[in-house]
Amino acid sequence: MSPPIKISHFEQLKASGDLPSPKGAALAIIRLTRKEDLSLAELARVIKTDPAFVGRLVKAANGVAISPGRPIASVQEALMVVGLPAVRNMALGFSLLSNYRSGGCEHFDYERYWSGSLVMAIVCQGLGRRLRCASPDEMFCLGLLARIGELALATLFPREYSEVLVEGRARDADELIAMERKAFAMNHRELTAAMLADWGLPVIYQEVAYHFEAPLGAAFGEESREAKILDALCLAHEIAQLCLADPAARPALMEHLSPVADRTGMAPEALDTFIEEVTREWTEWGKVLQVATQRFVEPVHAQAGAAGTAKSTRPGEAPPCVPPASGVSMRVVVVERDAKVRATLRGVLERAGHRVFESDDGRHGMELALEVQPQMMLVDAHMPGVGGIALTRALRQTRIGRSIYILLLTSREDDERLIEAFENGVDDFVTKPIRSRVLAARLRAGHRVIRLQQEVERDREEIRRFAAELAVTNRRLQEVALTDQLTGFRNRRYAIDRIAQEWSASMRSRRPLSCMVIDIDNFKQINDTYGHDVGDAVLRQAASAIKLGLRSQDVVARTGGDEFLVLCPDTDLRAAMHCAERLREAVHGARVSVSRLNLRVTISVGVAERDASMPDADAMIKRADQGAYVAKAQGRDQVATVQQRVAGAAEAASAVEPTDGGAVPQVPPRETANSK
The missing domain is CATH 1.10.3210.10 (Hypothetical protein af1432)
Known part of the structure; x- marks a missing residue:
C-alpha cells in the first residue's frame, strides 16, 4: 500500500x-552501511571522526542495553548493541537535526x-x-x-x-x-x-x-x-x-x-x-x-483530575494515594483467585499508602506486571493454570520482572514447596489465612529491600551521569583539537586523517575522488596593509562563502594561513571543476566590511582527481596545489587544473600554455582582487 x-x-x-539531506560524517556513515563487506572496525573509524555522533550513539546503546552491568563506553560495543540499520538511521536523523x-x-x-x-x-x-x-x-x-x-x-x-x-x-x-x-x-x-x-x-x-x-x-x-x-x-x-x-x-x-x-x-x-x-x-x-x-x-x-477519588482497584485504575510513613508509595500488583483475600490485601496495602492493581489469574497477572512495572507483587501459590511459582519463574526471565520483590501467598508451609519457590525467585512468603500484622511486617521488610535497590540504582545513575558528562567533556576537547577556531572548519590534523580514509575508500570501491586547494588572493598584502584583525575578518568571510557553495558530501578544512582543502568524494574532475567554479563565484560576490573598509575577496582554486599514476593522497593534493599555482599565475580569481597537461619542470615554473597543445579546463581571467 x-x-x-x-x-x-x-x-x-x-x-x-x-x-x-545528511552531510559530512553522517553521509559517509550512511554510505558505508550500504556496503555488503563492511566491517565494524571500518565503520567505527568513520564514526569516531564525528565526536558528537559518538556521544549520541553511545547514549542510544545504553538506552537499549539489556544487561544492567557497566555502561557501554566504546563505539564498537555500541555498534554491536544497536546494529547497522539503526546506526544508519541515527546518522541520518541526527545529521538533519544538527544542520x-x-x-x-x-x-x-x-x-x-x-x-x-x-x-x-x-x-x-x-x-x-x-x-x-x-x-x-x-x-x-x-x-x-x-x-x-x-x-x-x-x-x-x-x-x-x-x-x-x-x-x-x-x-x-x-x-x-x-x-x-x-x-x-x-x-x-x-x-x-x-x-x-x-x-x-x-x-x-x-x-x-x-x-x-x-x-x-x-x-x-x-x-x-x-x-x-x-x-x-x-x-x-x-x-x-x-x-x-x-x-x-x-x-x-x-x-x-x-x-x-x-x-x-x-x-x-x-x-x-x-x-x-x-x-x-x-x-x-x-x-x-x-x-x-x-x-x-x-x-x-x-x-486532569482523574486520580483524585477513584475507589476501584481494577487493572489500570489508580486508588486513592495516601503517602506512607516511609514517604515512598509503591505500585503493588496482587494476583489472587479469592476475592475476599484480595480485599483484605488491598485494605492493608492502601492503608500503607501504596497503589494497588488486582488480577485473579496468573496469565493476566503476568501481563499486568509487565504493563504496570510494580515494585512489589503478592502472588497466590495455588492458582489454576499459571500458579504463583510458575508466574515468578516467568517474571524473572524478563528485564522488568528481575527487579520486582515477590511475596508468595500460600495456605501451607511445605518445606519442599517453599524451597522450590525460593529457587524460582520468590523473595518471601505469607501464609493464609492472612494476618494483617504479619503481612504488614513482611511488607516493611520488603520495602526496606526495595529502598536499598533504589539507592543502588540512584548511585548507578550518578555514575552514569558522571560518565556521560566526562564523555561530553572529552568530545568537546576532541572537537576543539580538530577544529580551526577562526573559521569553524576542520583543521589540518583532521584533514590528514580524513583524506587517508577517503583515499582508501575510493581505491576499494573504484569510485572517483577529487580535491581542491583554495588560496585567498593577495592575503599577505591585506595582512601587511590593514593588520591581522582585518585579515581574520577576510578569512571568516571567505570561509562563510565557501561553506555556502559546498555540496552536502564535500569536506572542507583549513590547512594553512590562507589555504583551504576540499575533498569531493564520488566526484570526477569535470564535476569538481564545476563545484570549484561555484565556490569561486560565491567568494567573488562576497564583500568584507570591517574597520570602515569595504574589501572584495577572491580565491584561486586548483583541482585534481585521483588517477592511476598517483601513489598516494599526497600526490593528488600536490597536483591540486599545482593547479592553484597556475590559477594565480594567470591572474588570480581563477579555477585551474594541470591534470590534462604534461608534467615537467618548465611547465611548473612557467604555468602558461600547455606544451602538449591540450587545453587547461579553466574559466576565463577575471578582474583580480585588490585591497581597496
Whole structure:
C-alpha cells in the first residue's frame, strides 16, 4: 500500500539540491552501511571522526542495553548493541537535526518542530520495547523523521510555506493538507514518505509515516505489525502535543490521548508512568542534542483530575494515594483467585499508602506486571493454570520482572514447596489465612529491600551521569583539537586523517575522488596593509562563502594561513571543476566590511582527481596545489587544473600554455582582487 506520491515531482525537488539531506560524517556513515563487506572496525573509524555522533550513539546503546552491568563506553560495543540499520538511521536523523535547526521560513517553529520530533522518537523507542513490533532504535528514528516533510517544505519554499502556515492557523488538518497540495503540488505527508523511501527506510515505515496523521485511511490488518507501529506513532504524536502544550491545556489534550493509548493496551496508570519516563529521557536527550525541553511536575492524569477519588482497584485504575510513613508509595500488583483475600490485601496495602492493581489469574497477572512495572507483587501459590511459582519463574526471565520483590501467598508451609519457590525467585512468603500484622511486617521488610535497590540504582545513575558528562567533556576537547577556531572548519590534523580514509575508500570501491586547494588572493598584502584583525575578518568571510557553495558530501578544512582543502568524494574532475567554479563565484560576490573598509575577496582554486599514476593522497593534493599555482599565475580569481597537461619542470615554473597543445579546463581571467 504505497502512498500516492508523485515521484516525478519529488525527483524535481530532489534535483534542486535544497531538500534536507545528511552531510559530512553522517553521509559517509550512511554510505558505508550500504556496503555488503563492511566491517565494524571500518565503520567505527568513520564514526569516531564525528565526536558528537559518538556521544549520541553511545547514549542510544545504553538506552537499549539489556544487561544492567557497566555502561557501554566504546563505539564498537555500541555498534554491536544497536546494529547497522539503526546506526544508519541515527546518522541520518541526527545529521538533519544538527544542520536544519533554523531556516528562512518565518512562521515555521523550528525549535518546536525538533523538540516535538524528539519526544516522538523517545516515545516510539519505548513503545517498540513494550509492543515488540519493531527494533526500538529503528522506532526512535521513525519518530524523529515522521514529520520531515514539514521541514522539507519550510526549507524548499520558506516564503510560500510561511504564508500557508499563517493562512492555515485557523483551519483543520485536512484543509492545511489541501492548501499544501495546491501551493506545492504535494503535501508534507507525501513528501515525508518520498524522502524516507529515498533514504532507504523500510516500506512499512514509509507507509506508517504517511498515514499516522490520518490513521483511519490506513487499511492495515487489526493485529498486524503495521497497525501496531501505526498506533505507536499516533500515540507518540499525541504525547508530543501534550509535552509541548501549556500546563493549563493538558487536561483537554488528555481526552485525545487516552483512546489512542488504549489501542496500544496501555492503562491510564501505566500511561502516567510512561509519560514521566519519556519526559525524563526527553530532558536528558535535550541536553545532548541542545533541544528545548520541559519537565512535568505531576502525572498528567492527576492534572486532569482523574486520580483524585477513584475507589476501584481494577487493572489500570489508580486508588486513592495516601503517602506512607516511609514517604515512598509503591505500585503493588496482587494476583489472587479469592476475592475476599484480595480485599483484605488491598485494605492493608492502601492503608500503607501504596497503589494497588488486582488480577485473579496468573496469565493476566503476568501481563499486568509487565504493563504496570510494580515494585512489589503478592502472588497466590495455588492458582489454576499459571500458579504463583510458575508466574515468578516467568517474571524473572524478563528485564522488568528481575527487579520486582515477590511475596508468595500460600495456605501451607511445605518445606519442599517453599524451597522450590525460593529457587524460582520468590523473595518471601505469607501464609493464609492472612494476618494483617504479619503481612504488614513482611511488607516493611520488603520495602526496606526495595529502598536499598533504589539507592543502588540512584548511585548507578550518578555514575552514569558522571560518565556521560566526562564523555561530553572529552568530545568537546576532541572537537576543539580538530577544529580551526577562526573559521569553524576542520583543521589540518583532521584533514590528514580524513583524506587517508577517503583515499582508501575510493581505491576499494573504484569510485572517483577529487580535491581542491583554495588560496585567498593577495592575503599577505591585506595582512601587511590593514593588520591581522582585518585579515581574520577576510578569512571568516571567505570561509562563510565557501561553506555556502559546498555540496552536502564535500569536506572542507583549513590547512594553512590562507589555504583551504576540499575533498569531493564520488566526484570526477569535470564535476569538481564545476563545484570549484561555484565556490569561486560565491567568494567573488562576497564583500568584507570591517574597520570602515569595504574589501572584495577572491580565491584561486586548483583541482585534481585521483588517477592511476598517483601513489598516494599526497600526490593528488600536490597536483591540486599545482593547479592553484597556475590559477594565480594567470591572474588570480581563477579555477585551474594541470591534470590534462604534461608534467615537467618548465611547465611548473612557467604555468602558461600547455606544451602538449591540450587545453587547461579553466574559466576565463577575471578582474583580480585588490585591497581597496
